[in-house]
Amino acid sequence: MAQSFRMKPPMGEDNGWWWKQAAEGKLAIQRCQSCQTLRHPPRPVCGECHSFEWDHITASGRGTLCSYTVLHHPQFPGFDYPLIIILVDLEEGTRFTSQLINCAPEDVTFGMRLEMIMHEDPDGFRLPMFQPAQGAAA
């Protein structure tokens, strides 16, 4: 499994808070405090009402598979290949880019139901991944 190879995101004002939530085991979605619109990836201003005021909600972690790719080459140290990268339509309405685990590449299907599982690297870095929803198959 993964060593401490992973490129860490830069922790800026606009995104660092999100990774702190992940470190606490939560998949956060930014929310405009003025018009309540959810947005991801996070950014400092609401594109709908232009408010700079925001907070966040914690996603349920449930969603469906929007698209995916199975990466074979080039192989970067530390990642397990074939590596399944997915777009998840979260049930709250935003979309999230992640990795699918506990699923063989040939079993991936568009629209399959997914659930979030918080992955932790040996160095303690945490990031949300997804697996097929329990009880969703068959």
Added chain:
Amino acid sequence: MSHFLKDKTAIAGIGLTEFSKKSGVSELSLAAQATLRACDDAGVSPSEINGFVSYTLDSTDEIELARTVGAGDLKLFTKVNYGGGAAVGTILHAVMAVATGVANNVICYRAMNGRSGQRMGQGVSGQIISSDLVHWSWYMPYGMLTPGSWVAMIANKYMQRYGVTCEDLGRVAISQRNYAQNNPRAAGYGNPLTMEDYLASKVIADPLRLYDFCQETDGGCAILITSAERARDLKQKPAIIRGVAQASTQGQEQMTSYYRDELDSLPEMELAARLVYEQSGLGPDDINAACLYDAFTAEVIMQLESFGFCGRGEGKDMVRDGALDIDGRLPNNTHGGLLSESYIHGMNNIAEGARLIRGTSTSQPAGVEHVLVSSGVGVPTGALILGRD
């Protein structure tokens, strides 16, 4: 009313270096060779060049190149962002400058040791916090580090939605490899590709295989823009610029515009299409040949729809009908393109556009009046329509 930029300027010269996997010279040297050849091709002295436009990714600064080739005093120097999305953007900036009298003779260039030096598919990383790096950081930690991985996500969705098959992608790769057999400059020259070869090649980022990816090339390409009036007095048949535009749309990210409602089309390319058609007063029926940006095969099929050559989901049918071949509806990338000639970030596709208008392509279709050229796909992009004088 005619658009202000329509027919005011022309491509008067094109200059290419040799394309290789190891140039053995600096990128500045490649840029200088390409520039001097473009000047020579046009019959314009380098001392008459007073503008340079390139890509932000290009390591050669405008003033370094100006000093190296003995250009005149510069009145325009600028670089366009977003990788291959800059390609026809450089032409737009030159056209705006020449049409307004800001500059007279402008060189657009891209020179790169794209194989022996900095390669594009080696992953991205960085320490400085910028909005661009924060953007990439939603993908980097997951191991999504290469253009192929970013493009595959959209290609897969598009293919699933419209029933596009691997063989359809293979048809694009083979069509362009066939053109490369006539082009001695091309990386694919002397190396024909069969469907069997294509399907047997290794999967890189499912559904994309090796031959769905463009070349990696050391080389340079320069395009000389001047007024249409001046171009008529120079050595080559001018390729008149009927329309040229940059385009970026809502929800645009660099390569990863994954958060739009629909992921099975190219909104920025549809905008580019609308803008160049409006500007030129032309439509898809007027376009006889194209150089659609082809870093990846799937993007070519999607662009057939963006530019209105067919309806949504019908790009695959055009490809199956042989539309992209020399005797087809829209001969495309007749030099081999980025897939089979070389990857000079689309600048070499603009050069082929000019050759198609001149009638000097190594695979010249009959009766070419108008050629469409596009910039990088999945990034802020643009489009260009060239016409015969």
